[in-house]
Amino acid sequence: MxxxxxxxxxxxxxxxxxxxxxxxxxxxxxxxxxxxxxxxxxxxxxxxxxxxxxxxxxxxxxxxxxxxxxxxxxxxxxxxxxxxxxxxxxxxxxxxxxxxQVPDGGSSVTGKQLGQFLRRMHSLTSAPAAIKPWQQLEATRNRITAGRRQMTTDQGKRLLALADQVANEMADVRYVLEPGPIFGDAQIGNLIAGRHGGVMCDFDSVAVGPREWDLIPAAVAQARFGFPVDHHAELVDAYGWDVTAWEHYDTFRRLRELQLLGSVLPIIDTSPRVRSQWEHRYATIDQADAAWEIYET
The missing domain is CATH 3.30.200.20 (Phosphorylase Kinase; domain 1)
Known part of the structure; x- marks a missing residue:
């Protein structure tokens, strides 16, 4: 069923x-x-x-x-x-x-709060058995394959070809940080402004894997969405390491962008705005400096 x-x-x-x-x-x-x-x-x-x-x-x-x-x-x-x-x-x-529900703290969330959270989480060395190994590439491929009815045949083929390119590059990635429990989708949008600081939500992507991945969303968001406040710079100051200086940043950046395209395919036609935003992201995925907008229903 x-x-x-x-x-x-x-x-x-x-x-x-x-x-x-x-x-x-x-x-x-x-x-x-x-x-x-x-x-x-x-x-x-x-x-x-x-x-x-x-x-x-x-x-x-x-x-x-x-x-x-x-x-x-x-x-x-x-x-x-x-x-x-x-x-x-x-x-x-x-x-x-x-x-x-998190009581409204009346303030804005910050990249500093996100970086501090990741430092604390990354200090944990083990996770419950229900938290599985990181398989973002496989999950993204599965989303693209399952969402083929929401795309043209050429669009689906192109996204899977891009995923294959990322897979080939990931085979040669040399990691810098110790692997372990990761949040998986550590973006500023998953922070809620509480009365005592930022509160993280949305645990669908929690896994065990490369800590570098947790630093990618803020970097990609700043590059693509151009927030007026540079949350990525704040995160770097709080966490103590800049993932954009890593030699394999571009590979992980493209994986994140594919994830952002695949993630909404199941609900893409529930809103004309989501469909329009998705089409723009698809058309500009090879243009690293092209501006994107947040999905809005």
Missing amino acids: SYPSPDTQTLQSVLKRVGGITGLETDEARLIKFTNNALYALDREQVVIRVAGSEPIARLVDTVIAAAEWFADHNLPTVRLWGETSQPLEVEGFMVTFWH
């Missing part, structure tokens, strides 16, 4: 059913965002409901829960699971998890 399509009407039905099961008042659920997951805030109860938006994301739910519990055990500044129901909850075929 295939994973259900996360259209607006279906998600509203899921929320209503969730309310009936948990007792949460979901009638006033506020959509925070919807890219790989649909996130809804219940402001009165201070709970966030997270609905996995595709089968690949749903398969990661056990990893997400294990990572959340592990982060809490080590007192890292991350979002916490809401403990009033067993998790995950399967509702109308969707995998649903529940989280404590």
Whole structure:
């Protein structure tokens, strides 16, 4: 049985059913965002409901829960699971998890906070068995292959050819940092401004692998999105190492950009804006200085 399509009407039905099961008042659920997951805030109860938006994301739910519990055990500044129901909850075929809402800290998140978090996380030498080895290239290939119906044949072939080029280069990569537990998607967008500093969320990509990968998202984001505040420079100051000076940065940069193209394929046609932004990224993926925009639904 295939994973259900996360259209607006279906998600509203899921929320209503969730309310009936948990007792949460979901009638006033506020959509925070919807890219790989649909996130809804219940402001009165201070709970966030997270609905996995595709089968690949749903398969990661056990990893997400294990990572959340592990982060809490080590007192890292991350979002916490809401403990009033067993998790995950399967509702109308969707995998649903529940989280404590982070009280608004009234300030902006910073690259310094991201760098400090990564330094703390990278000091941990082992992770729970549910957190698997890093396989970003394979995951990206699988997303591209599974998303071929959302692309032209030529687009799919081109992206897979680019993935093959990256794979060939990665066979010769010489790493500088010790491998170990990594966040996997350490971008400024996964930081929430809490009352006591930045709080990390979105654990779908937590894995065991090269620490260099955790420093790539901020560097690529600064290059592609041109944020007015240079979060990457702040991260470098806090972490103590600049991944853009690494001889294999370009290989990892292109892997990250392929990931950013493949990640939204399951939901690309839920919004004309997402489709338009994706087409622009595809057209300019070989232009390292081309400006991109954040996916917005």
